[in-house]
Amino acid sequence: MKTHQAKRVVITIEAIMQNRLTDTMEAAGVTGYSILPVLGGSGRSGSWSREGQIGRANGMVQVICIIKPERLDDLLDAAFKVVDKHIGVVTISDVEVLRAERF
Numbered sequence: 001m002k003t004h005q006a007k008r009v010v011i012t013i014e015a016i017m018q019n020r021l022t023d024t025m026e027a028a029g030v031t032g033y034s035i036l037p038v039l040g041g042s043g044r045s046g047s048w049s050r051e052g053q054i055g056r057a058n059g060m061v062q063v064i065c066i067i068k069p070e071r072l073d074d075l076l077d078a079a080f081k082v083v084d085k086h087i088g089v090v091t092i093s094d095v096e097v098l099r100a101e102r103f
Helices: 015-027 068-084
Strands: 004-014 034-038 040-043 046-049 060-067 088-097
Touching: 004 068, 015 034, 015 068, 046 060, 046 088, 060 068, 068 088
Parallel strands: none
Antiparallel strands: 004 060, 004 088, 034 060, 040 046
């Protein structure tokens, strides 16, 4: 079966910034993404957990999208405008997909 190269971009950001990030991504032409809650982790500030949190203010989410390689720079430029001023991590991976027309 033929596969096609794509990029998987994962943006981990404060949950309260989720809508701003996805609005910016959509304005840059990204139409497909998934949003997952981040239950906890550890970073420069030490360990943290969503346990006991009532609101979204201190939580984190991951916004994940798969795009064609030629669209990567536009996505990163848009996302960086949001991530630059807030807690956030952006990772990029090479992936292969079936049905390239979906991306």
